[in-house]
Amino acid sequence: xxxxxxxxxxxxxxxxxxxxxxxxxxxxxxxxxxxxxxxxxxxxxxxxxxxxxxxxxxxxxxxxxxxxxxxxxxxxxxxxxxxxxxxxxxxxxxxxxxxxxxxxxxxxxxxxxxxxxxxxxxxxxxxxxxxxxxxxxxxxxxxxxxxxxxxxxxxxxxxxxxxxxxxxxxxxxxxxxxxxxxxxxxxxxxxxxxxxxxxxxxxxxxxxxxxxxxxxxxxxxxxxxxxxxxxxxxxxxxxxxxxxxxxxxxxxxxxxxxxxxxxxxxxxxxxxxxxxxxxxxxxxxxxxxxxxxxxxxxxxxxxxxxxxxxxxxxxxxxxxxxxxxxxxxxxxxxxxxxxxxxxxxxxxxxxxxxxxxxxxxxxxxxxxxxxxxxxxxxxxxxxxxxxxxxxxxxxxxxxxxxxxxx
Ligand code: SF4
Numbered sequence: 001x002x003x004x005x006x007x008x009x010x011x012x013x014x015x016x017x018x019x020x021x022x023x024x025x026x027x028x029x030x031x032x033x034x035x036x037x038x039x040x041x042x043x044x045x046x047x048x049x050x051x052x053x054x055x056x057x058x059x060x061x062x063x064x065x066x067x068x069x070x071x072x073x074x075x076x077x078x079x080x081x082x083x084x085x086x087x088x089x090x091x092x093x094x095x096x097x098x099x100x101x102x103x104x105x106x107x108x109x110x111x112x113x114x115x116x117x118x119x120x121x122x123x124x125x126x127x128x129x130x131x132x133x134x135x136x137x138x139x140x141x142x143x144x145x146x147x148x149x150x151x152x153x154x155x156x157x158x159x160x161x162x163x164x165x166x167x168x169x170x171x172x173x174x175x176x177x178x179x180x181x182x183x184x185x186x187x188x189x190x191x192x193x194x195x196x197x198x199x200x201x202x203x204x205x206x207x208x209x210x211x212x213x214x215x216x217x218x219x220x221x222x223x224x225x226x227x228x229x230x231x232x233x234x235x236x237x238x239x240x241x242x243x244x245x246x247x248x249x250x251x252x253x254x255x256x257x258x259x260x261x262x263x264x265x266x267x268x269x270x271x272x273x274x275x276x277x278x279x280x281x282x283x284x285x286x287x288x289x290x291x292x293x294x295x296x297x298x299x300x301x302x303x304x305x306x307x308x309x310x311x312x313x314x315x316x317x318x319x320x321x322x323x324x325x326x327x328x329x330x331x332x333x334x335x336x337x338x339x340x341x342x343x344x345x346x347x348x349x350x351x352x353x354x355x356x357x358x359x360x361x362x363x364x365x366x367x368x369x370x371x372x373x374x375x376x377x378x379x380x381x382x383x384x385x386x387x388x389x390x391x392x393x394x395x396x397x398x399x400x401x402x403x404x405x406x
Contacts, residue, residue, distance in 0.1 A: 008257070008258045008259075008260065008291070008292075008293075009258065009259050009260040010260050011027060011260040012225050012229075012232075012260045012261055013027075013229060014026060014229050014230060014231045014232060014263055015202045015203050015205075015229055015230060015231060016028060016203065016231065017145045017203055017204060017205065017206050017231045018145070018203070019031075019060055019089050019091070019113050019114045019145055019206075020060075020087075020089025020090070020113025020114070021087070021089065021113075022059050022060055022089055024060075024206055024231045024233070024263045024264045025206070025230075025231025025232070025263035025264075026231070026263075028263070029293070029294050030257065030262060030263060030264060030265060030288055030293055030294060031059045031060060031263065031264035031265075032057060032058055032059050032060075032264070032265060032266075032281060032284045032285055032288065033058055033059060033060035033061065033062065033091075033233075033264055033265070033266045033284075034053045034058040034060075034061055034062070034266060034267075034277070034278075034280050034281050034284070035061065035062040035063070035064075035093070035266065035268075036049045036050060036053065036061060036062070036063050036064070036277070037049070037271070037277060038063075039064075039070070040063045040064050040065060040066070040070035040073050040074065040077070041067070041069035041070045041072075041073050042073075043073050043076050043077055043080065046063060046073070046077050047077055047080045047081060047084070049277060050063070050077065050081060050086070050088065050090070051081065051084055051086050052277065052278055053088075053277060053278060053281055054081075054086050054088035055086075055330070056278035056281040056282065057281050057282075057285055057296055058088065058278075058281045059088065059089075060088065060089050060091060060113070060114075060264070061088050061089070061090055061091070062090075062091040062092075062093050062116060062266075063077070063090055063091070063092065063093065064093050065092040065093060065094055065098070065101055065108065065112075066093075066094075066095065066097075067097075067101075068101065068104065068105070071101040071102075071104070071105035071108040072105060072108070074090070074092065074105070074107070074108040074111050074112060075107040075108060075110075075111040077090070077111075078090060078111040089113030089114065090111065090112055090113055091112060091113060091114040091115070091116055091147070092108070092112040092114070092115050092116065093116045094115060094116060094117060094118070094122075094135065095118050095121050095122075095154075096121055096122075096123075098115065098117060098122065098131075098135050099122070099123070099131040099132075099134035099135050099138070102115065102134075102135060102138040103134065103138065106142075109138055109141075109142045109144070110142055112144065113144065113145075114144055114145045114146060114147060114206075115135060115138070115139055115144060115145075115146045115147075116146070116147045116149050117132065117135050117136075117146055117147070117148055117149065117191070118149055118150070118151060118154055119132060119148060119150055119156055119187050119188070119190075119191040120150060120151060120154040120155045120156045120157075120187065121154050122135065128156075128158075129194060132191065132194060132195075133194065133198050136194075136195045136198045136199075136200050137198060137199075139200055139204065140198070140199050140200055140204075144204070145203075145204040145205065145206060146195065146200065146204065146205060146206070147205075147206040147207070147208060147233055148188055148191045148192055148195065148205065148206070148207050148208070149207075149208045149210070149233070150184050150187045150188045150191075150207075150208065150209045150210070151210050151211075151237055152180065152184060152210060152211040152212060152216075152237065153212075153237065153238070155180070155183055155184060155187060156183070156187045159183050159186060159187055159190070160175060160179070160180070160183045163175075163179050163182055163183050163186070164179055167179055177216060180211075180216070181211075181216060181219055181220050181223070184209045184211065184220055185209060185220060185223055185224050185227065187209075188207045188208070188209050188224060188228075189207075189224075189227060189228060192205055192207060192228065192230055202229075202230060205230050205231070206230065206231045206232070206233050206263070206264070207224065207228065207230045207231070207232055207233065208232070208233035208234070208235060209221065209224050210235050210236065210237035211236070211237060212236065212237050212238040212239070214236065214248050214251050214252040217236050217252045217256075218252055218255055218256060221234065221256050221261050221262070222256070222259070222261065225261045231263045231264075232261060232262055232263050232264075233262075233263070233264050233265075233266070234253050234256055234257070234261070234262035234263075234264070234265045234266075235249075235253075235265060235266040235267070235268055236248055236249045236252045236253065236267075236268065237268055238268065238270075239267065239268045239269060239270075240269075240270055241269070241270040241272075245267075245268070245269040245270060246267075246269065246283050249267045249268070249269070249283065249287070250283070250287050253265055253267075253287055254287060254291060257287070257288070257291060257293060258291065265284050265287065265288070266280070266284065267280040267281075267283045267284045267287070268280065269283065285297070295340040295341045296340050297325060297326065297329055297340055298325050298339065298340060298341075298342035298343060298344055298361075298404075299342075299343050299344070300318055300321050300322045300325065300343075300344045300345075300346060301343065301344070301345040301346070301347075301356060301360060301363075302314065302315070302318035302345070302346045302347070302348075303346075303347050303348045303349075303352060303353070303356070304348075305348045306348070308348070308349045308351065308368050309348045309349055309368045309369070310368065310369045311366070311367070311368065311369055313366055313392070313393065314346055314347065314348040314366040314368075315348075316393065317346050317364070317366070317392075317393045317396060317397075318346035320393065320397060321344055321346060321396075321397065321400060324397060324400070324401070325344075328401075328404075332404060336404060336405070339404055342361045342362070342403075342404065343359075343360040343361050344360055344361065344362055344363065344400060345357045345359065345360035345362075345363030345364070346363070346364055346366070346396075347363065347364065347365045347366065348366055348368055349365070349366065349367065349368030350365060350367075350368070353365025353366065354376060354378070357376070357377075357378040358378050358381045359381075360378070361379070361380060361403070362377070362378070362379050362380075362399065362400055362403045363377070363378045364376070364377050364378075364387070364392075364396050365378075366392070374386055374387065374388045375387045375388075375392050375396070377396060377399060379403060385399070
């Protein structure tokens, strides 16, 4: 039988863009980014959240710049982060009055590493292109890249009406999805062309075209990446809460990344009120790591358990090992380069346990029942020990730590 191996397609060739020292596109590894949800005018809260996101692994962080108070806060946020030794590039998210804020607050324009422009709300009617050009000129003056970020929810209505007219669909209360998809792509491409005519180089332009429906997102980005070689920012907008947001983002971005599309990703999850914002960074990293594109942290493989297991030891141990790894990673990453590539297996019984444990760098196959407390441990495919008794979990934890240190 013919062997079918579905490796990812080669990455689409895009023009690399330097965002404050982090390269997006041009063959660079896919970059993880995130966005704060603090009021940017609140310097303390924003510094704390940017620091938290950066420590969690966000390589670029976007902050809202929506009014003079937030624009005035940006240089102070940058300074405070530098005092903390955090040099993550900050991106300003501008809507409606970005041209004014960047002109009135040159220190803000200088402190940011990139400006995000939404062509759907950069201005209205005849002022639209002028205000867009004003922001692009500001980017040229400050030597900054921009992201032209089109969003389904704030699409350029004039362009949409024109396309509906061309498709004899003006009488419909809602545009057809095909028209919406085309409008999103045209908005991004038209704005990119306008930015280039204004004098901004291609190596300063990133494009995104976000929608909230998985199939639409896949169709839009496939088409967009066929029609341009600008660096691409991937994201499913308004992905939603909890597992729905995670599954939808992983499904959409997984398919596109597999096709070589996407130079940076942001997972937009709706956090619980007061919830942990770093979850979106963790999910973005896990998407990239499980697909084999990047490595951030050792992966713990654990079986789901089934009717053969009468003990919860393997679940508890998998949880403990995962949490040990997360806690120790900042130190291990510095001390043991390459540690993020390790794999650990914690398996529930002998059916798949030994096989899966041998595939991992270090693995344990627990007995499945509390009555027979003995568990073989494998390192790099070789059985190295059989743990017995009441302290299997602690002994395996020690073995994992020793293995990593070795
Ligand atoms: Fe069940 Fe054993 Fe498979 Fe785990 S490894 S799911 S316990 S059969």
